[in-house]
Amino acid sequence: MWRKMFTSVPAFRALKAPCRSFKSSSRGPDKDFFKDLDAQLRAFRDKAAAAMPGSDWSPIELTPGLPPERADVVIVGGGVVGWSIAYWLKMKARVRDGLRVLVVEKDPTYSQASTVLSCGGIRQQFSLKENIMLSLFSAHFMKNINNHLWVVNEDPVDLQFNHSGYLFLASEKSAHIMEENYRTQRYVGAKVALLSPSQLKERFPWMNTEGVALASLGLENEGWFDPWSLLNALRRKAVSMGVYQCFGEVTGFKCAANLAETTDGEVLNVQRIKYVNVRMPNSLEYQPVECAVVVNAAGANSGKIASMLGIGLGPKESVSGVPLPVEPRKRFVYVVHCPDGPGLDTPFLIDYSGVYCRREGLGGNYITGMSPEETEEPDISNLDVDHEFFQEKVWHHLANRIPAFEQLKVSSAWAGFYDYNTFDQNGIIGLHPLVPNMYFATGFSGHGLQQSPAVGLAVAELILDGGFKTIDLSAFDLKRILLQEPILESNIV
Amino acid sequence: MAASLLSQAMRRCSAHVCAAVAVRRALSSGAAAPSVFTRFLLKLSHYFYDVENILDWNGWLRTQAIIRKNRLFGYAQKNFGNNVAAAYYILTLRGSFRFAGQSEWFRPDSRGRFSYDFMSTPDAQIEEVDLSGTLINHNGLENLVKQNKLRTLSVRGCPEVDDWFLAHLHVFGESLVELDLSHCSRITVGGLAALQNLRKLERLDISGLPRLQNPGLVRILLEEMLPHCQVSGVEYEQGLIQPDSQEQTEDHHEASTHTGLRHL
Numbered sequence A: 001m002w003r004k005m006f007t008s009v010p011a012f013r014a015l016k017a018p019c020r021s022f023k024s025s026s027r028g029p030d031k032d033f034f035k036d037l038d039a040q041l042r043a044f045r046d047k048a049a050a051a052m053p054g055s056d057w058s059p060i061e062l063t064p065g066l067p068p069e070r071a072d073v074v075i076v077g078g079g080v081v082g083w084s085i086a087y088w089l090k091m092k093a094r095v096r097d098g099l100r101v102l103v104v105e106k107d108p109t110y111s112q113a114s115t116v117l118s119c120g121g122i123r124q125q126f127s128l129k130e131n132i133m134l135s136l137f138s139a140h141f142m143k144n145i146n147n148h149l150w151v152v153n154e155d156p157v158d159l160q161f162n163h164s165g166y167l168f169l170a171s172e173k174s175a176h177i178m179e180e181n182y183r184t185q186r187y188v189g190a191k192v193a194l195l196s197p198s199q200l201k202e203r204f205p206w207m208n209t210e211g212v213a214l215a216s217l218g219l220e221n222e223g224w225f226d227p228w229s230l231l232n233a234l235r236r237k238a239v240s241m242g243v244y245q246c247f248g249e250v251t252g253f254k255c256a257a258n259l260a261e262t263t264d265g266e267v268l269n270v271q272r273i274k275y276v277n278v279r280m281p282n283s284l285e286y287q288p289v290e291c292a293v294v295v296n297a298a299g300a301n302s303g304k305i306a307s308m309l310g311i312g313l314g315p316k317e318s319v320s321g322v323p324l325p326v327e328p329r330k331r332f333v334y335v336v337h338c339p340d341g342p343g344l345d346t347p348f349l350i351d352y353s354g355v356y357c358r359r360e361g362l363g364g365n366y367i368t369g370m371s372p373e374e375t376e377e378p379d380i381s382n383l384d385v386d387h388e389f390f391q392e393k394v395w396h397h398l399a400n401r402i403p404a405f406e407q408l409k410v411s412s413a414w415a416g417f418y419d420y421n422t423f424d425q426n427g428i429i430g431l432h433p434l435v436p437n438m439y440f441a442t443g444f445s446g447h448g449l450q451q452s453p454a455v456g457l458a459v460a461e462l463i464l465d466g467g468f469k470t471i472d473l474s475a476f477d478l479k480r481i482l483l484q485e486p487i488l489e490s491n492i493v
Numbered sequence B: 001m002a003a004s005l006l007s008q009a010m011r012r013c014s015a016h017v018c019a020a021v022a023v024r025r026a027l028s029s030g031a032a033a034p035s036v037f038t039r040f041l042l043k044l045s046h047y048f049y050d051v052e053n054i055l056d057w058n059g060w061l062r063t064q065a066i067i068r069k070n071r072l073f074g075y076a077q078k079n080f081g082n083n084v085a086a087a088y089y090i091l092t093l094r095g096s097f098r099f100a101g102q103s104e105w106f107r108p109d110s111r112g113r114f115s116y117d118f119m120s121t122p123d124a125q126i127e128e129v130d131l132s133g134t135l136i137n138h139n140g141l142e143n144l145v146k147q148n149k150l151r152t153l154s155v156r157g158c159p160e161v162d163d164w165f166l167a168h169l170h171v172f173g174e175s176l177v178e179l180d181l182s183h184c185s186r187i188t189v190g191g192l193a194a195l196q197n198l199r200k201l202e203r204l205d206i207s208g209l210p211r212l213q214n215p216g217l218v219r220i221l222l223e224e225m226l227p228h229c230q231v232s233g234v235e236y237e238q239g240l241i242q243p244d245s246q247e248q249t250e251d252h253h254e255a256s257t258h259t260g261l262r263h264l
């Protein structure tokens, strides 16, 4: 053993080489020859070492960053939902390398991902029990984020969480809905309080309470945080646990098709995905990744991914004719500056007109926006901002509610895509009957960021345990779309 | 021969060393300087994965200790009532408290032992709590939530008190008059915003919070948010002017407060 180590090639040479050059330098005329030989030998040695088994050298030129050829689970989309699923899969699998998980993201800069273009809010003020529970779980996750996502030898995660609750305002017409929601929220365990207009005036003297019949204020576990920090923390942890990440675009799938018949005689073409085709950035080259399970977490783009599998392209009235009802919808966010605006007690205000507003930092900056009418949806081919929209639609509602905002300046603005579920504005979590190995986690329509930690766990449970364990999300199954049974959420912003 | 072995081993490690060094560099300088022993372990962990694991366990054990200390005293609550459970929890953390209508304080001795006299008055509610320097966190606070007569709370210098703890204080919204948050290293302005739910608050101490960038401004904002509350521990000028930053010292002479405000 000792002798073997001693004679093992690289170590031996490494020790010998300096001796020889020392000797040759004392000899003068032979110097050049030996120096030359030395250099050549070194070059040869390097090449030989690189070609040894186990190194990544290969005689053919390869594109760097290619995904592995095989993975157990391929997650399409490296947004906050995708990385959360990857983290929970690894967490649940326990054994290192027990499960090969690959996350495919087409844009390393995340320039269009909704995650980083969102407002970063979290609230429990929903009307559906499932949505409240998802958000409560996520708040709990963020509370203990360093127990979950801390990586040895790295800084602890700082989400820059701002603990100011959401304040929903209701008019005479909608007050009874708010009361009902309040009861559901308290029942599930959210900390919410109802305020009368006079209480509201006393709490927030800077607000005009005209037209407000009732308000509900979140007391705990609500607020806003930095979406980048959450995304990066999830990614850092998942990668440290052995998740593969690859920057490339999923362009298609290779499937094995099977015919199956339903009880009422319809013949279905069931496809099982065998390979995911990943195209590398700036090249035509693509790599098929053999996989057992695919997760569609491509956010606003997930409808397109589904149509690559023929979902929605079949004849009308058949199962394959129902498309995945998720499409990009452009939403504008305006940053306004107003030195006399409300201070540290500014909540995440949601007016009944649809306008929202929250503080950004301490320097008199606020962000605001609203969703346009269904008939006035802006063009989605780019992410340009429509400044008219602020002047015409947003400002007068805003200034009416907070009179100080009469005097404001728009300092910047951005736009992002909601992963909008046109069917019922709720998340879609589960399998499609026509593709038995693609799980969907999409369609969150403006509250996907806050639900992502819980959704990741739910999908991981679905994949590894075959069913929901922590939170029962069967109401969010894809079946509801095929059966045309929407579950409606009344608090969509 | 030893040299050859060493050179071989070094070469095998070198890739890892580089990565580890890069990671260390990336560490922000903001964190408090670790002890000599921790620094030694960190140094070793550059070379050996096992040391990294030990550091990991170390962190894990610490977390477990905090969780254990702050668990919910459900058994005591069920058998002896909320008040006794809360009192017991405070004493096990080595904090002290005073019941409403009594004048003497209950506190453990220097070795953490205490008498169980408080069990004789299960109906007495706690009015003042001093938990300074203890390991209380947001989970432990759950043991106190039923104390709706609580008027004074001090968590001075508690390393585990964070913004989530402050957000949970709304349960004392109708009673809490005095709150001491000084020297809690994890509190940020994001958590102080949650104090808006403490409508009865009259005195608040926020001295020595290292993560506040503009303590003076935060004081102004807090006083605006809680008009009946006297905020202490911070001067208005603090953080408004940073004399060590170059561009500011230049026009410092002209209008100091003005420049300070402009840099917000």
Ligand SMILES: Cc1cc2nc3c(=O)[nH]c(=O)nc-3n(C[C@H](O)[C@H](O)[C@H](O)COP(=O)(O)OP(=O)(O)OC[C@H]3O[C@@H](n4cnc5c(N)ncnc54)[C@H](O)[C@@H]3O)c2cc1C
Residues within 6 Å of the ligand: A076, A077, A078, A079, A080, A081, A082, A104, A105, A106, A107, A110, A112, A113, A114, A115, A116, A117, A118, A119, A120, A121, A122, A248, A249, A250, A251, A297, A298, A299, A300, A301, A305, A331, A332, A333, A415, A416, A417, A418, A419, A441, A442, A444, A445, A446, A447, A448, A449, A450, A451
């Ligand atoms: C203006 C705005 C404000 C919002 N405010 C809030 C809020 O306050 N609170 C809240 O909870 N939520 C909010 N949201 C919603 C939230 O941002 C989203 O629901 C959430 O980020 C969805 O995460 P995701 O990971 O599914 O999608 P994304 O972050 O969009 O990630 C999808 C990723 O998939 C990648 N991808 C797409 N197609 C492919 C492909 N073919 N191959 C490879 N990769 C692909 C994309 O590049 C993208 O990075 C807001 C959204 C917007 C637009």
